[in-house]
Amino acid sequence: MIIGVPKEIKTHENRVALLPGGVLKMKRNGHDVLIEKGAGIGSGFSDEKYIEAGATIIDDVDELWEQAEMIMKVKEPIEVEYDRMQEGQIIFTYFHFAASRELTEAVIDSNCIAIAYETVEKADRSLPLLVPMSEVAGRMASQEGAKYLEKAQGGRGVLLGGIPGVKPANVMVIGGGIVGVNAAKIAAGMGANTTIMDIDMPRLRYLDDVMPSNIDTMFSSEANIKKLLPDVDMVIGAVLKPGAKAPHLITREMLGTMKEGAVLVDVAIDQGGCFETSKPTTHDNPIYDVDGIVHYCVTNMPGAVPFTSTLGLTNVTLPYAVDIANKGWQTALAEDEELKKGLNIVNGDVVYKDVAEAFDMDYTAIDSVL
Ligand SMILES: NC(=O)C1=CN([C@@H]2O[C@H](COP(=O)(O)OP(=O)(O)OC[C@H]3O[C@@H](n4cnc5c(N)ncnc54)[C@H](O)[C@@H]3O)[C@@H](O)[C@H]2O)C=CC1
Ligand SMILES: CC(=O)C(=O)O
Ligand SMILES: [Mg+2]
Secondary structure (H helix, E strand, O other): OEEEEOOOOOOOOOOOOOOHHHHHHHHHOOOEEEEEOOOOHHHOOOHHHHHHHOOEEEOOHHHHHHHOOEEEOOOOOOHHHHOOOOOOOEEEEOOOHHHOHHHHHHHHHHOOEEEEHHHOOOOOOOOOOOHHHHHHHHHHHHHHHHHHOOHHHOOOOOOOOOEOOEOOOEEEEEOOOHHHHHHHHHHHHOOOEEEEEEOOHHHHHHHHHHOOOOEEEEEOOHHHHHHHHHHOOEEEEOOOOOOOOOOOOEOHHHHOOOOOOOEEEEHHHHHOOOEOOOOOEEOOEOEEEEOOEEEEOEOOHHHHOHHHHHHHHHHHHHHHHHHHHHHOHHHHHHOOHHHHOOEEEEOOEEOOHHHHHHOOOOOOOHHHOO
């Protein structure tokens, strides 16, 4: 199979979907790899390293998309990439369809085979291709939130950990999955009083057992969120129902009960965001203000730390990509229930229920396309 790896073009997205080591692995399995010139530079991998591993460097991105039978990317295709997607071409990347009707329609129209990292799912319901990036984004969420709490950055001017004689900040983390736990660990590590909220009681019991003593758990309900909001300095949105649009757990009206200059970090923005007032932002211009509340809603947070994120991502994506390349997508998916859950759209049919539901589109059962 011919595998193509374009350079990421979303704002400040410096990750790359395949390492030189991944190229070597693909070559050993009999595949050819095309890398767009400079695709790995932002993560510390030169074109020469890819050439040494056996890749062909392609200068013209359109040529790369035309030749490749499987495109490996990091972020969802953005508008200039829509016309590059080809009928019958496998595209293996994060898509986050429920956040964008425009992207969903473009992928449907292209008749490509869209396998989404974020919905590959193990039998225990964990999301192996999302986990490492959620670890990064969770840890970054508290770091970024702490920064934007500084007065000069637009925040209230509160130090997360307080000091002797002065109370620490209060942090609310909604969603106790991978992002939530990592965000809470860093916030609590910096000394903040941290509350993790979730609707999954067994999860809350587990977190209550293993988390440090300055982290409390609380059941996530509208009433409980409203109760805590007037006292919090920072809220991290970290909920997920795989593939689906995120629910709005904090409304615009509720912002009025919060302290001026408090910070909302909506990590779930890639699935549409879990606060009513969230809209996607970029690393260039990460925050905006609504009713005196600072909003941070960057859709590709891990892109800011590519030296960590690219390694974390490619560690987990490569085995699945090799499997797809070796067997072809239909056999690879038919033989692997985990990977099968990654298929979202194929030949114009939406085969992931929550994506179809997000846009009131027709849903096609996945087994009818395998
Ligand atoms: N902005 C960015 O750069 C990045 C965003 N993300 C996104 O962060 C979000 C969270 O991802 P993960 O932590 O990996 O998911 P996860 O599946 O590990 O955790 C989600 C948690 O949300 C909980 N939940 C669902 N509905 C809830 C509600 N109403 N109230 C409270 N909790 C609720 C679930 O029970 C689960 O524990 C996803 O949308 C993911 O795509 C992940 C990485 C990077
Ligand atoms: C998961 C995701 O959206 C990211 O890594 O950018
Ligand atoms: Mg994202």
